[in-house]
Amino acid sequence: KGAAIAVTDEHGELIAFLRTDGCRLPSINIAINKAFTAAREHTESVSIGQSSRVEDFPMTNFGDLRYTAWGGGVPIYHEGCVIGAVGVSGLPEEEDIMLAKMGADLID
Template sequence: MQSLTLSQAQELLAHGVDQMRHYPGKTACFSVCDQHGFLISFSRMDGAPVRSIQLAQQKAYTCARIGTSTDAFLARLRREDIPITYFCDPLLTALPGGAVLIDKQGSILGGVGVSGLAPTEDQAIADKLAAIMSGSDNQKT
């Protein structure tokens, strides 16, 4: 299994900032972590909410540690009526806006987190970035 490089993480963050053109006047934070949940790179747009700094990082962390998107994690918690505290990890979050980064072979490379917009918008951008990383999004727009 390959590891994410700093260059790949920074390129992904640049794609995230580029996606913000679809949300005029809004700002966000973007985070990429490795397969263990450790931060590789982070980007905060000018004017992005301070609360979004930690949220973006925890969304990326959660995806890497749990192996699923944060919106799917939230759905599981609701479906199974499980408190998030059962996982004994205070860094986990079920707030939508995180996606798992996988390679073309399906191995988990890490996670990406987006925070600053509505949760569904954060999730849409995170999913787009994950698709770019996996190669399933050839347009990169």
């Protein structure tokens, strides 16, 4: 299986991207959107999704269709501040989350 890996700045704007062999095309935008969500909200994208479901707050209410509720978006912290985020897509959600966390830890 292939994966897409996106790195954004603190505003959720793309600064780096990698697509491995075998990555399905939809995973490209999903990885970017996961990183966007994590950077903008300063928390993991999976947490945004869980809160959205618990509070019955549709993701569309964020006002930007790039927000996503799937796991695999993780903010990058440096000295207590969010400086960006990593988004991974294309693998099972648990693996996306694990790899995004690893990437964020390596960057910090």
